[in-house]
Amino acid sequence: MKYIFALALLAGTLGARAQGALTFERDLHDFGAVPEGTQATHAFRFTNTGNQPVVIANVQASCGCTTPDWTKTPVLPGKSGVVRAVYSSAGRPGVFSKTVTVTSNAAEPSHVLTIKGTVLTQAEQKKTLTPAEIARSPRLVVEGAPGHDFGRLESGQQLSARFVVRNAGKRPLVLGALSSACYCVGYKIPPAPIAPGQSAPVELVYAPRQLGALADVVTLQSNDVATPADAKLTLRATVVRTLAPESLVKESGTTVPFK
Template sequence: MSIYKILFFCTILCFQLSELNAQARFEFSETSHNFGEVLEGSEATHEFHFKNIGNTPLIIRHVRASCGCTTPYWTKDPIPPGKSGSITATYNSKNRPGNFNKSITITSNADEPNKVLSIKGQVIRHPNAIQNPTAAQMALTPLIKIEKQVYELGNVGLGQTIPIVVPIKNEGKSRLTIVNITASCKCVRLAASAKRIFQPGESATTEILFSPTSLGSMDQEVIIESTDLKHPKTSLTIKAAIMENLGDNSIIKNDKTIKF
């Protein structure tokens, strides 16, 4: 065999070995999460963070939950080596009392092509399910106060996400729990790290994520469901002009949290 053929085969072999060594790899900070007690009717959300510790971009092809009660969201763009991404799992506890243990399977080009995450917890009865509460129960109810009802965001980019910090006070005599938030636009949700529990007399903030899905002027009512027996549903309003493209000085491009 000539020296040229030997060099040719060596080159091919090196190329194949290089291809085999080029691999994306997950490194999760955690692969399971226990929500503990979850109020029936609420959505329990947790964000799993990971880093690509491989030497080629990590591409998540699909994320599948073990049941329709769990909705996953994930980083859609390729994650370069050394960069981070996330998988968010939301469990809908409506009409699902009792313990739950669900899995989320990630299909990707990583060295472990099928990675499994898990969430679990116990759904307990919603206190607002009390029929005809007694005078004593009403006297001890938590009382929610939204410190500001209208949030004017100005120009917002379509499909982007704005964190909105909302100040809340519990003026009642027992613990207040934020159960859920809803809107007809389906463009709001509680942040994964949002504060949900407020002790009697406590003033603090929770965080809402606003992700518009249609163009135009918006005057959107957002319903906040809580364990306040007198006012189980209260509201705030988000006003914004949803635009296709924004300049470099927009609140979205600068990725700033909106605080009031």
């Protein structure tokens, strides 16, 4: 009986030791100064120092301003993976400190990573940059009219407007988040960086939530610190309940007598 008990205890001990382990290169990343409107991204790299494969089940950010991504496939012993954290700095000037919690089947089932930094407004960025650095900044120029009139829209419709943005600066132009008081505008496709001297189309999706004549101002943020303000576009529309002919609306509302 003692021999059987010893074997069971040994098997349990070996089973407990047979487990993966996530060892991160570091648990904290300080971005330092982050220009407002950019996406601050850092990749936390790790190695499986255990003796069994590790599968990351989920990575949960402490706020909606941070978007996590991670290695989805099993990480074998001795192999490496990554947990990526992307912080959206648009409209969030000041000091930030955010966490992402990694949940896995490793020996430590929950592991917390931290990102921090200070988001600088354009005015603050200019104070920290030399005239030469400002001169080398990208320059955002909207070609053509800085707005679009959709005319009459039916409530619930979602239409897009196409603009052309040119980089008149000397470094790649990175377009950041869109901000508007209506929260009804977004990118149809996230724009790629625009090389110096090049132009690229930018398509915005407009989904107004109110009725009547609207003029929504959209701020297009970027890493351009040379100009005094971010580009502003105005989207106009007259939103009605329906675009159906009035006669058809009235007819659909009439009572049909029983025959």
